[in-house]
Amino acid sequence: MNVQVRGAKSAEGAQRLGVIDCDIHPVMRSPGDLKKYLSPKWHDHLDTYGSFHRQPFVQGDIYPRAAPYLSRRDAMPPNGGPPGSDLEFMRAQLLDLHNIEVGVLQVLGGGTHQRNIDYGAAICSAINNWQVAEWISHDERLRGSISITQEYPEAAVAEIRKHGPDKRFVQIGMNQRSLEPAGRRRYWPIYEAAVEFDLSLGIHTGGYNGHAPVPGGGWPSYYAEQHHLINVCQQNVLSSMVMEGVFEQFPTLRVVLVEGGFTWAPALTWRLDKLWKKLRSEVPRLTRPPSDYIRQHIWFTTQPVDDMGSPERLREICDLVGWDRLCFSSDYPHWDFDDPRYAFTFRLSESEKLAIFNRNARQAYNLQ
């Protein structure tokens, strides 16, 4: 295996095992590239009205980012274009360097949260065709995520039906910030389609739903503050899906929570189980404690691995979350990228490495 954690004395005798990276961000070389894939009827709309998300600013993001393009400063492709736009450079800097066997693409932004949902659906469709034409057809290690407009489930389902049979797509890409909590029934047609096509649901950090990142006090002041709240949002996503009975309705649904941390999961599970024992009659659809659903249906990607103060403490948290629930992710090319060699600060056993860097993701995405 080419993954060596810090402190490993020698690579001698180590098995070489391919890494599955569950979070790679490809981007278009220029915003104009969208038009090549966008239905011509929307070109005029784009030129005349532009794109609008449910966020305060027309251009730029709500929070200042730590680095240009949100990316590692060494990720600018030498041949031009923004980080993540050049497959050749991505091969050199990520896929080949880290022996990535399977890399799951997570396309951010785009159509998911357009205020005009018809236009949003058109952008999602364009992004999916772009993934086929420029990424997954050019490197067999790469897998796509079906981009959808989660606030327009009919269009989302149509897009899932279109690309679901293509096994190079391994999941449906959703953002954690939806208009309503993720477990609400308005989103169930999407979950039904996920089950029908045996696709996992990849719920990635971020998104624009017009609400403050976490309700309860309005808008945070700083990026350093907001960047932590993505974990809290994932907790809300997870609690809603469990309490609304999504996993009773769809007993084979697989959900991957992407880039939202995992060290919080044990505490959330303890709290939900305690509440369920006392308030079960309010949610009688649940036949089992919340922890049961979470252990069965949820996988967590690892980046960014929290600094637990001591390596032993991180190991304890992994024990509690479950070694079969954690899937390595790099978040390439973003600035808070995790390098598979250094992401874990304690020495993993061979079986733990196999689980985190390969086997768990195979199960989460049902990869053959």
Place this chain on the structure above:
Amino acid sequence: MTTTKHVVATIEEVPPGQHKKVHVKGRDIALFNLNGEFYALGDKCPHEAGSLCTGKVVGLAISKEPGDYQLVRPGEFVKCPWHGWEFDIRTGQSYCDPQKTRVRMYESHVENGDELAKGPYVAETFKVSVDQQYVVIEL
């Protein structure tokens, strides 16, 4: 262990405020010129091994009270291109965790070509000339 002198740059090559990645005994080293003084730091960030040579040279933002912002010690820190850890170029210590998270420092100094020419030294990519000044790393 005996050390060897490695000639890694002419002083003109790395003017004040600039830096250069050099290779000594198989190691990548980031050579910084801070106001005419040279410092050699291991290029690998001790956190997750980002290359410090591709990082930005910065000052420290500090605040003494709410609403107060100051940028002090400009040019004295390098910020890792990945996760933004700030390292003091003079000591290799990180600002947030100076004792535990620090970059290895290497002994470096400037020598005149006429002194250096007496040897012994290693200068694979240089011809040492007597009327030049060079940055030397001892390793």
